[in-house]
Amino acid sequence: MSSDLDYRPSYFAAAIAAGLTFLLYLVTLAPETAMWDTSEYIAAAYTMGLPHPPGNPFFVLIGRVFSILPIAPNVAMRINLLAALSSAVSAGMWFLITERVLVGWFEKRWQRIAGGALAVLIGATAFTVWSNSVVNEKVYTVSLVGMAISAWLIVRWCDEPDAPGANKLLIMVAYLCGLGYANHMAGMLVLPAAGIAVLLRKPSIITNWKLLVTCVAVGILGATPFATQPIRAAHNPPINEGDPTACRDGLRLDCTLSKGTYEAFMYNFNRGQYAKPPVTERMAPFTAQVGMWWLYFKWQWIRDAQGERPGLQGSLAAIFLLLGILGGWVHYRRDPRSFAFFGPLMLTLTIGLIYYLNFKYGASQAPELGDMVDREVRDRDYFYLWSFSAWSVWAALGLVYVWESIAVVIGRERVTVGKESYDLPTSKGWALGAPILLIAFIPLVANWTSASRAGQTDTADVAIDMLNSVEPYGILVTVGDNDTFPLWYAQEVLGIRKDVTVANTSLLNTEWYTRQMIRREVFDYDAESGPEAFRGQQWTKPDGPALKMTYQEADGLPLYQEIRTPQRFQKGEIVADIQPQVLQRADILVLRMILDNDTRAIHFSRTAGNLPQQLGLGDYVVMQGHTRKLRPRRIQPTDGFVQVPGEGWVDVQRSVALWREFKAPASLANRTPWTDMPSIGIPGLVVNTGIITGEALQRSGNVVAADSIFRSVRAVAETMGFRELLASLPGPDTPRPGNDAQQAIPLPPTAPRNP
Incomplete structure (x- = not known):
């Protein structure tokens, strides 16, 4: 595809950024398991078992592959590497999206690459992203990479929805969403934003019934790992949570293809044993649920677990929040085509996700309320990993805008393009304004001790x-x-x-x-x-x-x-x-x-x-x-x-x-x-x-x-x-x-x- 300034994505630079991210995760990788669901999922992947409902069959399949690859000295590290690789590739996707937004802004490639690098640095070292990328606590980093790849494909589609082969990108996204759903329901999170982008960029596509049927078909194909669950459950693996089969004494065709297996599978698929109420029945006030997101957002830039620096934590959170809001505004002004997708995506990953998850008060939220409110048994920041990771795109755009604004003040030159004239920074202005970019290094330094799991057994x-x-x-x-x-x-x-x-x-x-x-x-x-x-x-x-x-x-x-x-x-x-x-x-x-x-x-x-x-x-x-x-x-x-x-x-x-x-x-x-x-x-x-x-x-x-x-x-x-x-x-x-x-x-x- 062609676009502004004969744009060609900097895939090599994105690969370098992803590689450096992977290296960071390697240095801080957990050599063993960790608390909560880490042990369950590592053991389930290794034994080809079923973790808790709905069972996450795609994760189990790829986790099993990683568990037997000769890439680390033990099983836990191999599956932890799956988390590290997933997040590193995701960082590369955010790099490409950030660079794409900067195409209509900066003519020089190094400036766009700098913006992409900032997104990688901010997103990869946010606490929840980092800490979940160095130990495979669950399925969230695999969900993240599917979401990030889909986001990049949709951004590319938004560039030229009428170009030859554009529809293939949508088909690929549909398949990735189905595959992602077999890993976790979050695999579908890009769909609302993708639908809005399609309606804004090419509404006529909704009459292309062949394309719509194809997308539905490949989405179902992507979700087929769920079909492995009744089969594997009938083999009675040591971890067989939910047991979605009517077979009690081994795999047989008559009991596998039966009403009992269907009912057991659907009960497991719908997480019936947890009996979670509908979203209309709020588990806490919506303001409190937004407050939970804000608490976890503050953790991303410095994880002050002992509560020793609340002022610094709050100040850094305010900075990165404002940078993200500024970046969203810049994104809208400079590249409305990709904003047609990414803007709704960020709305889905924040307000939409907060409303849908419908959590009780967080385990660490509002401690002054004590036991007067119902609480989650643990902190659920990992559910917002996708939100904090994607936020890096807007935070980087906001930081680039601040950098440019400072650089213009330090040194400017008048440039005329057509009938328009602009003040642009000089090379000296860019150089002297560059120290502001050190903001992007804050989470790397502040979270190293808290996010690293190196040596933890x-x-x-x-x-x-x-x-x-x-x-x-x-x-x-x-x-x-x-x-x-x-x-x-x-x-x-x-x-x-x-x-x-x-x-x-x-x-x-x-x-x-x-x-x-x-x-x-x-x-x-x-x-x-x-x-x-x-x-x-x-x-x-x-x-x-x-x-x-x-x-x-x-x-x-x-x-x-x-x-x-x-x-x-x-x-x-x-x-x-x-x-x-x-x-x-x-x-x-x-x-x-x-x-x-x-x-x-x-x-x-x-x-x-x-x-x-x-x-x-x-x-x-x-x-x-x-x-x-x-x-x-x-x-x-x-x-x-x-x-x-x-x-x-x-x-x-x-x-x-x-x-x-x-x-x-x-x-x-x-x-x-x-x-x-x-x-x-x-x-x-x-x-x-x-x-x-x-x-x-x-x-x-x-x-x-x-x-x-x-x-x-x-x-x-x-x-x-x-x-x-x-x-x-x-x-x-x-x-x-x-x-x-x-x-x-x-x-x-x-x-x-x-x-």
Whole structure:
């Protein structure tokens, strides 16, 4: 295509910019997994499984390819490279779009390339973009690259919609949108803006029914990865969330092509288990939802996680907001053709996206409101990654406009073009005005520490430590994402402690997860690679799954059961009085696993909070590393355990032996400060376990060993910024000051227990 000034896109310069972006991400790449959904998606990709609904099949397919490519020393890094590559290519697309806008503005190519480079620098180092590009937390960077490529194709179409081959660009966009939808619903975000651009640039196209039918057909073709879900689910992969098939005993044609599979697939496709209300039922005031976007926008230019520089953060956000608004105005004035698409796109990625997502208050938003408002369980800034990344185009245009304005003041020359005369900057003006461009380097410098994940292995280490706290062939009861997904990663990707059965109470409330528990294979325990604390003993391999029920029995369990009068649960010498409450399906299944297993040890993750007490088992559990082990009889003072106020009984010998082998204390102490406050309970768990183990040692008279543990706890607490805890931690030979320090440690919240 031809256009202004015989324009030819600077693909080579864009490739260099994308390459440098990729290099930045390589330097700051995570060598392992991370919190939240990272472990789930890495494990799902590696095992060709199904992550949580709707399952993201396109990501799983390309993630699987990356997981087996010999491009990095381990699976996690290979899939993290997928995120880095996706964002780097996206940066190249924003470069090209920015350069295109500058064609009618600047005659010299170097000026246009400078503008594109500014867009890359600003967008690639925005906090959410950067931090999600160095670890594959989910599918968002893959969505970003599809969106960015589509945006570039539509901008090219807007140049000359009547040129030969122009319709092919629209067909390609339709295919990318369908393919993107198979990765995440965000794959469709460019469509509203594309439709507006078509109506503005070539409205007659809506009568071209062949083109419209072709676009719909290729869009459906792009979405065909969804067809893999019922097939793969029937093979019962280890991660099979939603289980969108009616087949229970392997892949068969009759059950795959059945009404049951269709209903299961559609329930999974529509995310039925989450029961999210329609957008017309607002989860928070729209002003508060805009406020959430603004909070996350402020994070992009300096991620002040500890709240130490709010004034600077707000000022930088105001600068980049104004630059973007100015850039949007310049875009409209200088290149209305591409603005016909990009303007509506930015409206979609901001106001439109805020309205559609319909979030509750953000986890870190308006802390003064506390629990008076419903909140998201975590900060959702990653949903606005597309908004912050695309904002770089307008921010760069705004910065170029400011640069030019300063340069004209410093030195100008009168240029006449036709009948029009203009004041343009001289070379000296451009050079002396260039320092203003340092603004674009601010997020690179300000976010390096917070966005970089180089060397961070703590999430995997915590998972390994938690699994190793469980006796061979034991059952580990967990409650949420951050105490479960990393365990899946450790077992399915690293192959560590697959003998442990993980039972997540949040997921036990679903039928599909219960079926996975029933069919789960019993894996051999490898004593040589297991912790020394369990060596030298004989461990009996169970002869069946942890949950001994039929599928029909499991499917027939109610979602909850109201206990109106005290009920007694008994297993051997365990006699538990369950007080009146609402028992969830998961609680019933936990009790059933206790009944069904004689050789398996039952462990409750310490993240499960007071679940043992709620089930009447408080007098039967003893702390062992990061877990509480269920004992076969009521614990007595003569059993050799130490009682710690506020915690209960502690198996000191076993806990100390495990602590000595734990990996997480060292990796947490050596990492950069924690930025994600909603997940800080995980390092809090490590610190809390160390403090209680140390206190139990003190109470048993071993002060020297206690001091050693307290020193390692202090190192983690200093990195995590647990200020109150540091003030109360005992030094050498200092008695511990009661139980107050435990209360200052943030522990992971338990899952909601309402039906």
